[in-house]
Amino acid sequence: MIGRARFAFTVLGFGYAFLYLPLALVMIYSFNESRLVTVWGGFSMKWWSALFANEAMLQAAWLSIRIAFVSATAAAIIGLAAGYALARAPRFPGRGLFGGLVIAPMVMPEVVMGISMLLLFVGAERLFGGPERGFLTIAIAHATFSIAFVAIVVQARLADFDRSLEEAAMDLGATPWVTFLTVTLPLIAPAVASGWLLAFTLSLDDLIMTQFVAGAQSQTLPMRVYSSVRLGVDPQINVLATVVVAVAACALVLSGWLTRRKV
Amino acid sequence: MDDREDGPVSGAIVKIKGLTKRFGAVTAVDNVDLEVAPGELFALLGGSGCGKTTLLRLLAGFETPDAGRIFIDGQDMTGVPPHLRPVNMMFQSYALFPHMNVAENVGYGLRREGVAKAETTTRVADVLEQVRLADYAQRRPAQLSGGQRQRVALARALVKRPKILLLDEPLAALDRKLREGTRFELVRLQEQLGLTFVMVTHDQEEAMSMATRLAVMNAGRIAQVGTPHEVYERPTSRFVADFIGVANILKIEGGWLALRPEKIALSAERPGLANVVAGKIVDIAYEGDRSLYRIATDGAVMIVSTAPNLSHRRGDSVWLGWAADAGHPLDA
Amino acid sequence: MRFVIALPFLWLGIFFLLPFALVLAIALGTNAPDSVPPVELGIGLKSFTLLFTDDLYLAAWLTSLRIAATSTLVTLLFGYLMAYAIARAAPERRPLLLMLVVLPFWTSFLIRVYAWMGLLDENGLLNQFLRWSGIATDPGTILGTEWAVHLGIVYAYLPFMVLPLYAVLEKLDMSLLEAAADLGARPFAAFLTITLPLSLPGIVAGCLLVFIPAVGEFVIPDLLGGTDTLMIGKVLWDEFFTNADWPLASAVAICLLVLLAGPIALFQHQQARSLERRT
Secondary structure, three states: OHHHHHHHHHHHHHHHHHHHHHHHHHHHHOOEOOOOOOOOOOEOOHHHHHHHHOHHHHHHHHHHHHHHHHHHHHHHHHHHHHHHHHHHOOOOOOHHHHHHHHHHHHHOOHHHHHHHHHHHHHHHHHHHOOOOOOHHHHHHHHHHHHHHHHHHHHHHHHHOOOHHHHHHHHHOOOOHHHHHHHHHHHHHHHHHHHHHHHHHHHHHHOOHHHHHHOOOOOOOHHHHHHHHHOOOOOHHHHHHHHHHHHHHHHHHHHHHHHHHOOO | OOOOOOOOOOOOOEEEEEEEEEEOOEEEEEEEEEEEOOOOEEEEEOOOOOOHHHHHHHHHOOOOOOEEEEEEOOEEOOOOOHHHOOEEEEOOOOOOOOOOOHHHHHHHHHHHHOOOHHHHHHHHHHHHHHOOOHHHOOOOHHHOOHHHHHHHHHHHHHOOOOOEEEEEOOOOOOOHHHHHHHHHHHHHHHHHHOOEEEEEEOOHHHHHHHOOEEEEEEOOEEEEEEOHHHHHHOOOOHHHHHHOOOOEEEEEOOEEEEEOHHHOEEEOOOOOOOEEEEEEEEEEEEOOOOEEEEEEEOOOEEEEEEOOOOOOOOOOEEEEEEOOOOOEEEOO | OHHHHHHHHHHHHHHHHHHHHHHHHHHOOEEOOOOOOOEEOOOOOHHHHHHHHOHHHHHHHHHHHHHHHHHHHHHHHHHHHHHHHHHOOOOOOHHHHHHHHHHHHHOOHHHHHHHHHHHHOOOOHHHHHHHHHOOOOOOOOOOEOHHHHHHHHHHHHHHHHHHHHHHHHHOOOHHHHHHHHHOOOOHHHHHHHHHHHHOHHHHHHHHHHHHHHHHOOOHHHHHHEOOOOOOHHHHHHHHHHHOOOHHHHHHHHHHHHHHHHHHHHHHHHHHHHHHHHHO
């Protein structure tokens, strides 16, 4: 028994070290005086001030945040519908296709989704004269692949849902729609919210699809990071990494708290 | 009198005709006819899988029948969705809304009806008084005990003054002591309010002690309908005789005979009764006010229930006797 | 309910399914560098034949499949051990342990890959460590090799593997293993005959969640791999952005779709079944 516990401890220890060491190092080096990540030159906050003065970066970050907000909200609504349909609708014609459409974006390689959405927007531009590639197209693309994640979370929550609560509501005179609004939705709201958070994070971070469907004007944060990083290690990116990890940690803790609350 | 099928009940508040419900290959409710009179506490009794819960759910509107009709207070309610039926259900799991407090739970149905706020508050307070939960109005279900939750569920259904209250295994989730107290409560409430209750239970003691009339169900069909007394004294089939209480089933010429244990006399000497048989005591179950004796006779093991006689021991040879009309002939 | 189904169906139909038809249309067209967009529509299989006859592209296909497969296996091994350890931990610790695995997933993918760049550099910390500890006096540069790509994929996709495995292992009824032991099975035998088969759905889900996107990976080979590591995702990207050869890029996309259609369908089937089991 002790042997088993020690084995588990070693496995997890090694696993977490593997997962966190690179991030930890990057975070530590954001305070490095020297530009290099190979040499420690002393403690310094200069890269922090540099990043927060970096207009281009800040603009890109703001754009990313706005896009993430919009796409997450769209994904949450559509994903809620999709998750609900999958969990509750009995056989309907096309259910297999429906399920496939909802789930596939989760595993589809982004390059494939990217090129296909770009071609759609190009085609739309030729046929209808718009939308112009930028905020809207990026938001649409992000929402599309986030739907799957929200749907999965909602579906799982509904599977555990006590249906006798809905039956009781109907028994007491609530129509199916009112039942959903007054009983089901309040109780699955935490799951939907955590799905929203996930969609937000995914949108904030997306590179490939964004690269395909962005216009010439729009530069999201990942796009900026990518162009900087291709040239090598950049200390400002280290700082950014630290910020991102902190934000992600908060978002994750919030999401965990939301899903664990038994209202 | 033929007790197997229910004769027409005048002014029946529930009339079920030819009701059938299938789930895939399984027929849960098989061509059932049933009538419930207003003001009755009617029990649907049977083992698991006999169809009683399905029948209840069909009444509530949570299942749609494959065949047959359901009439509630004279109106055809077949196919009418649950939120439009004048019936309310008390769920086995209580199904209290966790995100609302007791008062909000109880008032839910009234809000759906569009009842004015002031009236809702009054009616909720009144019904909570009746179930003795007036002080718990602001609590959440999670903060209540099992018995209290049940009373909230009851209050929530009663406040709507339904024509029929459906109860799904109302005592199953309670512990023994609470169960007995609640039994009396439910019967008292039903009589006091003059409502019709339709109750599902697998516990025959419960059904017998609470119901004005009951239906014994088996494999989707009704085996017998009647008052507890009728069903006990005059079972129509071996199934019913065996299900309700304890019965000795004897093979007689042309059929079967049900003989209740308390109708048999146990003595050391041969008694001068119409039917007599000799046997040996195989087992004695002492229950305080009576003892159950298992006697091995020539034919089969018989069970006799009588006041405890400590002089009888296991292995003793005894005589069993019963009157000519003590047994009840069975049709099936 | 019909509206509830229609909304996602319409959205995904327009923005997910319909575009694939367009991709096919473009893939069948020919490259026309002077027009906007640079495609001349028609029915031609030139792009497709090129993809399957040119050695470079064939190598890219094989490399992608090979790397994705090996990375998936390594991730499976690693992920299974971690998921198992977490599932067997004290119940009050599990949420935290799980959260620690998921947190990297919520952090920027790009930044996580970037983090390895510094580590794997010639004078990066990994090499520094190897030299300092005496394990290797002259370790070559890992950055820019296939090893780095493998490492990157395992690192990036580990949470995807751990989560479905954990979900399955956590539900495992301990009394089954106790029964096995009672009947004479040694711990490892019990694992092979009871735990492993019962965790199969999780294994399949996790492997698909890693393998399918890994085949089309772009960022990891681009940042961590060298010019030798040519994966098909990079081919698509280069053809589209660098060469502006839309038909060829589209053809790659179509081929990827066809190649992955099977696994994707398997994944969807898996998901549907696991939902049925829950309700």
